[in-house]
Amino acid sequence: xxxxETLKRLLVAxxxxxxxxxxxxxxxxxxxxxxxxxxxxxxxxxxxxxRLDQMGGDVYVIGxxxxxxxxxxxxxxxxxxxxxxxxxxxxxxHLLNDCGTDHSDLWxxxxxxxxxxxxxxxxxVVITPPPALAERLKQRLDKGGMLRSLHxxxxxxxxxxxxTRYENSNTWVLENLAAATSVETRIGSREQAQMWLxxxxxxxxxxxxxxxxxLGGRMFKANVAFDDHPNELRYKDRIQTVSVDSIIRFxxxxxxxxxxxxxxxxxxxxx
Numbered sequence: 001x002x003x004x005e006t007l008k009r010l011l012v013a014x015x016x017x018x019x020x021x022x023x024x025x026x027x028x029x030x031x032x033x034x035x036x037x038x039x040x041x042x043x044x045x046x047x048x049x050x051r052l053d054q055m056g057g058d059v060y061v062i063g064x065x066x067x068x069x070x071x072x073x074x075x076x077x078x079x080x081x082x083x084x085x086x087x088x089x090x091x092x093x094h095l096l097n098d099c100g101t102d103h104s105d106l107w108x109x110x111x112x113x114x115x116x117x118x119x120x121x122x123x124x125v126v127i128t129p130p131p132a133l134a135e136r137l138k139q140r141l142d143k144g145g146m147l148r149s150l151h152x153x154x155x156x157x158x159x160x161x162x163x164t165r166y167e168n169s170n171t172w173v174l175e176n177l178a179a180a181t182s183v184e185t186r187i188g189s190r191e192q193a194q195m196w197l198x199x200x201x202x203x204x205x206x207x208x209x210x211x212x213x214x215l216g217g218r219m220f221k222a223n224v225a226f227d228d229h230p231n232e233l234r235y236k237d238r239i240q241t242v243s244v245d246s247i248i249r250f251x252x253x254x255x256x257x258x259x260x261x262x263x264x265x266x267x268x269x270x271x
Contacts, residue, residue, distance in 0.1 A: 037118065040265075044122040045111035047266040049090055051126065055261070058084040059138045061127035061173060062092070063244040068120045072207050076125050076244035079173040080114065083141050093141060095172040097155050102222045104155040104167065106147060122265035127248060129180075130257035136180040150175045150190055156225040158241050161197070161204040163228040164190045170242040174202075177247070202250050205243035 052060065060083075063076035080094030092114045096107045115122060129137060140146040156166035161174075167190075175193035178200075187193050226234050233240060251258040 033116070037116070040119070040122050041115035042112055043266040044115040044119075044124065048124050048126075048263055049111055051261070051263050052082065052084075052090055055126070055128065057128065057134060059129070059134050059141060061129070061177070061247070062114070063125040063127070063248075064114060064119060065121040065123055066117055066119055069243075072205070074205060074243050074245050077120075079170045079244045079247060081137065081141060081173065081176070082111070082114075083138060093147065095151065095167065095169045097157070097169075097223050100221070100223050102155055102166075102225070103153050104151075104169075105153070106144075106151055106172075124263040125244070125248070126261040126263060127251065128259040128261065129177075129251075133180055133256070137177075140176060140180055146179070147176060149188060150179065150193060152190065155223055156228070157221075157223050158207075158226060158229075158239050160228040160230075161202070161240060161242050162194050164194070165228040166225055168242070170244060170247065174242050174247050174250075177251070200254075203246065204240040205246045207239045207241065209237055209239050 048062070059081065061079055062082045063079045065075065066077040069075070069077060078094070080092050082090050082092050085091050090111050091108060092111060093106065093108050094114075095104050097104050115124075128134075151172060152164060152167040154166050155168060157168055159166040159168045159171050161171060174197070175190055178193040178196045179187035182196050185192070185196070187196060226239065229239060248260055252260065
């Protein structure tokens with residue numbers, strides 16, 4: 001790609017990033033977009049786009065490292081769908097929290113914006129579905145109503161995987177994957193998706209967060225709630241939720257031909 005064309009794409013992405021009004025479970029602090037953050041985000045986006053092009057498909061699940069969750073033995077924090085448009089550009093579809101509130105919406109944006117949320121690291125992961133499932137996922141993405149049918153606007157960062165009171169970004173991705181994976185029955189609601197996941201032995205990640213963290217989160221953060229979790233778990237500070245890592249583990253264990261490709265952060269590069 002020529003330098004003028006690269007610069008043009010980056011400037012467009014910068015304009016989009018400056019208007020970003022939602023994040024995945026973060027508080028949308030009023031911080032100016034720095035040149036360094038912009039360069040890192042654009043480098044990661046270009047790096048991921050190149051890898052996706054090399055892989056040859058047109059729909060994947062991707063994950064990013066928005067926070068350091070290593071104390072919970074988790075790496076990736078936020079999952080999304082990415083699909084190739086007719087013009088050859090990659091588009092991201094994901095659920096985002098509305099600036100620290102208890103609401104969310106579905107967003108469709110470029111890869112640059114995907115990395116613009118003040119990342120902990122700029123590594124990414126690509127989860128590749130088997131061909132038949134990829135085609136069904138593409139149909140869901142082409143028909144946005146299918147994606148919205150499994151969307152609950154009430155948001156909690158720690159949404160319980162087997163309740164429908166709240167939803168978070170990873171829950172939305174997992175339930176849409178369940179709807180696309182199921183061939184024995186048509187899934188048209190969150191309740192049906194969660195039943196399918198239970199029957200197929202999906203195991204969520206469990207976070208032992210401590211009582212003070214749990215109570216503090218509920219009192220002071222609108223986008224964190226625990227009242228959808230079973231009492232026998234939450235009063236023992238065992239918080240179960242959908243993580244990117246649990247999605248990867250569940251689908252790899254099904255032995256259907258899923259593949260996982262990790263995409264390291266790019267080396268420093270001038271734009």
